[in-house]
Amino acid sequence: MSNGRAIVGVLLVVVALGSTTASVGIAGAQSTTSIDSCTTIDSPGAYTLTSNLSAESGDCLRITASHVTLDGNGHGIDGGSSGVGIEVAGSDRLSDVTVRGVHTEGFTRGILFRNVDNGTIADSTATGATEGITLLSTDDTTVTENTVRENALGIELRKASDNTIADNTANDNKYGLHIERASIGNRFVNDTATGNSLWDFYSDRYEPGTDSQTTVKNLDMGAVTADLSGTNVGVHAQGEPDSAPSGRTAVGTAVRTTDYGEGSNLSLSLHYDDASGVDESSLALWSSPNGDSWSKLDGSTVNAEANTVSADGVPHPATIEIFGRSGNGTSNATATAPQTATATAATATATPTAMQTATPTATTTATPTATATAPTAESATSGAASTTDSEATPLAAETTAVANASETSANGTTTSSTIGPGFGPAVGLLALCVAGLLAVRFGRRR
Structure with missing residues (x-):
């Protein structure tokens, strides 16, 4: 009899626990609000686009509240060559706003975060705008796995600090990745920027003596991959040089650098693939004003383990290339062998x-x-994008005519087994x- 009571007691406890768990699950579930037209989101919560949207003029979606997630669910927003596709900005500074999975086309600004902390822009596309994705007076925000094409400025940071720009593709713009004015301590990691008609990465409008503390890691410019840090400078991929210093062989392809204003500085590392017949210990960065006379950079160092060659105080404007001694040198180069x-x-x-x-x-x-080839990139031209200092006034729309250049990575290795x-x-x-x-x-x- 006592055993029977014990079993009944255990069953009651199990039922009670199950009921409590179910109640917590239901209460913890967050409802999602559907969006099927241009509107203003002024309350925290989760929102999902259920159809494509269109704004003939002006803005389409505006988020004025913190703690908002907007999921485009793969839908697009078309504009009439003005306004903003998605603007995140409120009367007070916002935080914890996420925009993902949305495509914008034909706006002055595709996606704009203004006065935001701890935000996220992910898995989205912005095309045909003056600025594809913009962080304005926005800090500690992540921009990741987005695509910006055929814009004047692909991804733009202005007065924006301590942000992470990672795993984005910025191709066929005028400027791929652009950072300016009082934007301090931003990190660019594993981004791709190719076919941009002016500069793949550009930093400008800093006061002389200001260090932007910008770091760029694994910037894939199609023909070459680079790490860099600098202020008031730009870099763009170029093709293989037409000449070389006596007794030296070019490894990989060149980079063109430029400057903007006084107080510019550049530290640069170029990545390379192992290549037989070149003494790896002899690799160094060389510079040329116009690609026909070369000077070895003082302090140039090679890291054979990381396959990088680096130098501080890199000249700008200049063409920068890796050269090494060929012939009798010993190399630890290895080719990947199909088996x-x-x-x-x-x-x-x-x-x-x-x-x-x-x-x-x-x-x-x-x-x-092991075969590495790369087409010659178009000649880079210095110049600043047409922008305005005012935060409140949208930029005037520009007509962007960008050639659909395509560059094949020189770092690819084919392996079959x-x-x-x-x-x-x-x-x-x-x-x-x-x-x-x-x-x-x-x-x-x-």
Whole structure:
């Protein structure tokens, strides 16, 4: 009887706990508000676009509240060559606002965060704007996995600090990644910027003596990948140089640098692929005003483990290239070898006399190949984008005619591997056991 009461008590506790858990789950669920027209979002919560939107003139979506998530759900917002596609700005400074999964086209600004902290712009596209994605007086915000194309400025930071710009693609704009004025301590990581008609990365409008504390890591400019830090400078990918210092061989492709105003400075690292026939320890950065006479940069260093060559105080404007000694130098270069492996599977035949036959064969052929080619990038032209100092007045729309340039990465390595099936010792042992059992059973029958 006592056992029965105990079981009933346990069941009641389980039911009560299940009921409590269900209540918490229901209460914790957050409802989502559907958006099917241009509007203002003025309350915290989750919002989802349920259709494509269009604004013939002016702004479309405006977020004026903190703690808002707007999911475009892959939908687009078309504009009439003015206004803002999505503007995040309120009467007070906002925080914790996320915009993701939306496509804007044809606005003065595609996506604008103004006076925002701890925001996120992710997995979105902005095309055909004066500024594709803009952080204005916005701090500690992440811009990641977005695509900006055919804009005057792809991703723009103005008076915006301590932001992370990572894994974005900024192709075929006038300026791919642009940072200016009092924007301090921003980090660009693993971004791609190719085919931009002026500069792939550009920093300008800082007072002389100001350090923007900007860091750029793994900037893929199509023909070349670079790390850099600098203020009032720009970089753009170029092709392979037409000339080389005596006894030197170019490794990879060149970068063109420029400056904007006084007090500009640039530290630069260029990445390279291992290449046979070049003494890796001899690699260094060289500069040329116009690509026909070269000077080795003082303090240039090579990091063979990271495959980078670096220098501080890099000249601008100039063409910068990696050169190394060719011929008798020793290199630790290795090419990735495609492998083809075939194996004839072991076969086991079991008879009453427990006979096994196994014939494994394996042939491996490795042919190292390493080929790096890159088209010559168009000549870079210095110049500042047409912008205005006023935060309240939208920029005038520009007509952007950008050639659809396409550059193939010089860092690609093709690796293929085909491995045939085989049998190990365990399978052979199993075959012997089976043969033994068959032999015993056969003997008993006899």
